[in-house]
Amino acid sequence: MPYAFERSNIRMLRIRRSEHRDGVRFMLSGRIETEHLPELRRLIEGQDGQRVLTLDLSEVKLVDRDAVTFLARCEAAGATLENCPAYIREWIARERAERKNRRRKTPTRRNPER
Numbered sequence: 001m002p003y004a005f006e007r008s009n010i011r012m013l014r015i016r017r018s019e020h021r022d023g024v025r026f027m028l029s030g031r032i033e034t035e036h037l038p039e040l041r042r043l044i045e046g047q048d049g050q051r052v053l054t055l056d057l058s059e060v061k062l063v064d065r066d067a068v069t070f071l072a073r074c075e076a077a078g079a080t081l082e083n084c085p086a087y088i089r090e091w092i093a094r095e096r097a098e099r100k101n102r103r104r105k106t107p108t109r110r111n112p113e114r
Helices: 033-044 065-076 085-103
Strands: 003-006 014-018 021-034 051-061 079-084
Touching: 003 051, 014 033, 021 065, 033 065, 051 065, 051 085, 065 079, 065 085
Parallel strands: 021 051, 051 079
Antiparallel strands: 003 014, 014 021
């Protein structure tokens, strides 16, 4: 079942859902932007958690930072990012490294009363 989100002819995300023996595949096409994430999240959360979830990104042309964070979280939760463009994969890796570094640099106060 295809879903399409369009604000203008330029900014569009198309989502095609298909089922296979072990799971569900969402084929994403176009741009993934912040405005698309609530609906994409709703579609993903509506799936059976016991089945394999695959996000096929072969036709994704552009993503914003929120989309990269969302994709990284999906992957961390067990989803497969298939045909992920190299620039998205690199961006996800960079975001994870930055997040890890921020956690290390955050000072912790052992005794907040002092």
